[in-house]
Amino acid sequence: NAGVTQTPKFQVLKTGQSMTLQCAQDMNHEYMSWYRQDPGMGLRLIHYSVGAGITDQGEVPNGYNVSRSTTEDFPLRLLSAAPSQTSVYFCASSHSVFRVIPSGANVLTFGAGSRLTVL
Amino acid sequence: DQQVKQNSPSLSVQEGRISILNCDYTNSMFDYFLWYKKYPAEGPTFLISISSIKDKNEDGRFTVFLNKSAKHLSLHIVPSQPGDSAVYFCAASAATGTASKLTFGTGTRLQVTL
Numbered sequence: 001n002a003g004v005t006q007t008p009k010f011q012v013l014k015t016g017q018s019m020t021l022q023c024a025q026d027m028n029h030e031y032m033s034w035y036r037q038d039p040g041m042g043l044r045l046i047h048y049s050v051g052a053g054i055t056d057q058g059e060v061p062n063g064y065n066v067s068r069s070t071t072e073d074f075p076l077r078l079l080s081a082a083p084s085q086t087s088v089y090f091c092a093s094s095h096s097v098f099r100v101i102p103s104g105a106n107v108l109t110f111g112a113g114s115r116l117t118v119l
Numbered sequence: 120d121q122q123v124k125q126n127s128p129s130l131s132v133q134e135g136r137i138s139i140l141n142c143d144y145t146n147s148m149f150d151y152f153l154w155y156k157k158y159p160a161e162g163p164t165f166l167i168s169i170s171s172i173k174d175k176n177e178d179g180r181f182t183v184f185l186n187k188s189a190k191h192l193s194l195h196i197v198p199s200q201p202g203d204s205a206v207y208f209c210a211a212s213a214a215t216g217t218a219s220k221l222t223f224g225t226g227t228r229l230q231v232t233l
Binding site for chain 1: 123125128150151153155160161162163164165168208210212214217218219220221222223224225226
């Protein structure tokens with residue numbers, strides 16, 4: 001099935017360790033993004049990309065790095081994990097960067113999520 | 120500063136009745152609004168959207184109303200079904216810049232009881 005694939009689904013890290021959350025989409029979507037979900041905080045944007053080679057910061061970028069070398073992949077890197085990064089992470093993509101009305105080009109398609117625990 | 124607010128963390132409704140979920144926003148640049156539904160251990164899935172040029176959009180049992188002057192939108196589910204039990208997120212985007220960059224609310228957990 002076409003869609004957004006995230007790996008791993010679960011991960012436990014120790015403080016200070018590094019890791020990469022993988023995200024891949026096969027819909028030729030232009031826009032990709034990472035959100036984290038925390039209780040009482042909703043979904044907060046970490047980083048996003050409007051195309052290969054172009055990334056930008058969202059609302060909560062500190063402690064995370066991203067890159068977009070291909071249209072399909074948008075990995076999220078934690079360089080030195082902290083307990084405050086314990087969260088559920090969602091990758092999401094959409095067809096178009098720009099507003100297209102009335103089509104659904106700006107509707108985000110989400111992956112199933114990656115649950116990260118930092119001890 | 121929370122630009123999209125869902126002030127009710129939870130809502131319980133009987134099966135067959137109407138569910139009304141509310142959302143308020145503060146950024147006057149927002150011009151496209153979406154509702155997402157999320158089941159446990161799954162990613163959010165798109166439910167319904169509305170452009171600021173409209174005040175109502177309907178899709179089956181789901182209707183979204185937009186009141187631009189009050190910066191308020193609501194999602195009506197009629198009739199509510201047990202399968203509607205989930206967390207609902209309101210989201211908004213602005214036409215300027217990156218239109219797919221969505222700002223989400225904190226979510227409302229809907230429980231539909233038998």
